[in-house]
Amino acid sequence: xxxxxxxxxxxxxxxxxxxxxxxxxxxxxxxxxxxxxxxxxxxxxxxxxxxxxxxxxxxxxxxxxxxxxxxxxxxxxxxxxxxxxxxxxxxxxxxxxxxxxxxxxxxxxxxxxxxxxxxxxxxxxxxxxxxxxxxxxxxxxxxxxxxxxxxxxxxxxxxxxxxxxxxxxxxxxxxxxxxxxxxxxxxxxxxxxxxxxxxxxxxxxxxxxxxxxxxxxxxxxxxxxxxxxxxxxxxxxxxxxxxxxxxxxxxxxxxxxxxxxxxxxxxxxxxxxxxxxxxxxxxxxxxxxxxxxxxxxxxxxxxxxxx
Numbered sequence: 292x293x294x295x296x297x298x299x300x301x302x303x304x305x306x307x308x309x310x311x312x313x314x315x316x317x318x319x320x321x322x323x324x325x326x327x328x329x330x331x332x333x334x335x336x337x338x339x340x341x342x343x344x345x346x347x348x349x350x351x352x353x354x355x356x357x358x359x360x361x362x363x364x365x366x367x368x369x370x371x372x373x374x375x376x377x378x379x380x381x382x383x384x385x386x387x388x389x390x391x392x393x394x395x396x397x398x399x400x401x402x403x404x405x406x407x408x409x410x411x412x413x414x415x416x417x418x419x420x421x422x423x424x425x426x427x428x429x430x431x432x433x434x435x436x437x438x439x440x441x442x443x444x445x446x447x448x449x450x451x452x453x454x455x456x457x458x459x460x461x462x463x464x465x466x467x468x469x470x471x472x473x474x475x476x477x478x479x480x481x482x483x484x485x486x487x488x489x490x491x492x493x494x495x496x497x498x499x500x501x502x503x504x505x506x507x508x509x510x511x512x513x514x515x516x517x518x519x520x521x522x523x524x525x526x527x528x529x530x531x532x533x534x535x536x537x538x539x540x541x542x543x544x545x546x547x548x549x550x551x552x553x554x555x556x557x558x559x560x561x562x563x564x565x566x567x568x569x570x571x572x573x574x575x576x577x578x579x580x581x582x583x584x585x586x587x588x589x590x591x592x593x594x595x596x597x598x
Contacts, residue, residue, distance in 0.1 A: 310530030352513025390449030399453025429578025
């Protein structure tokens with residue numbers, strides 16, 4: 292039996308806390324998605340294909356930076372469902388963001404932690420402790436409050452894509468945990484490379500290519516917002532249970548409206564977050580604080596080895 296919140300070795304920072312910090316760093320970098328996806332510089336791209344085009348270029352530049360970090364190429368049949376789920380997550384999320392406000396798209400995707408919570412418990416045997424339940428309850432109520440208000444008047448097609456992205460995001464978290472013994476850089480590179488290959492026909496068919504400063508935005512989108520963060524997340528989830536990892540990533544949607552405001556609040560198309568978003572976000576933040584700053588001592592079994 293190991294304490295979930297204490298060091299498991301004599302080092303200053305335990306593997307568990309290193310994993311948590313990697314996931315937090317990934318969430319912070321992921322939270323810049325709205326800055327890139329909602330940039331007015333892409334408004335000239337048709338809405339019906341913009342999500343797929345953004346998904347292609349984001350995956351392309353992510354694979355470009357990750358390929359130099361791969362240490363070991365490994366094969367297993369488990370890679371097939373992993374890359375399929377990842378490609379579907381990218382497509383549905385970015386398409387949902389095109390049709391909805393960025394805040395709604397990200398909150399729809401973050402219905403994922405509830406699915407991850409159940410799957411990691413029944414599949415991996417990673418039993419949640421009391422404070423995990425506290426986080427789940429606060430986060431669920433917070434997300435529901437936000438969605439109840441955000442869904443009013445929202446595009447139905449955008450909502451559908453957003454919910455689907457939540458299902459696929461849960462699948463990605465589970466798959467990375469399932470393959471935690473493989474080289475993280477290889478897994479993340481493969482995810483993005485396959486996504487780019489699958490979406491390449493869309494690029495060719497539309498015959499729409501970046502110009503001018505769009506190249507800079509797309510390079511940052513792929514390398515800084517998705518490529519490196521997913522590498523950090525994949526390494527972090529090897530030491531942290533799936534449900535805890537998905538809970539920590541809730542920091543991402545809390546920060547998305549902050550970066551969108553900083554970058555685009557002067558744009559005539561900018562929409563500030565509603566009061567319900569602030570209330571719901573406050574509940575989620577409260578759940579995170581109670582989970583990690585609570586004084587109640589909890590003990591949990593070491594996560595069972597997946598696979």
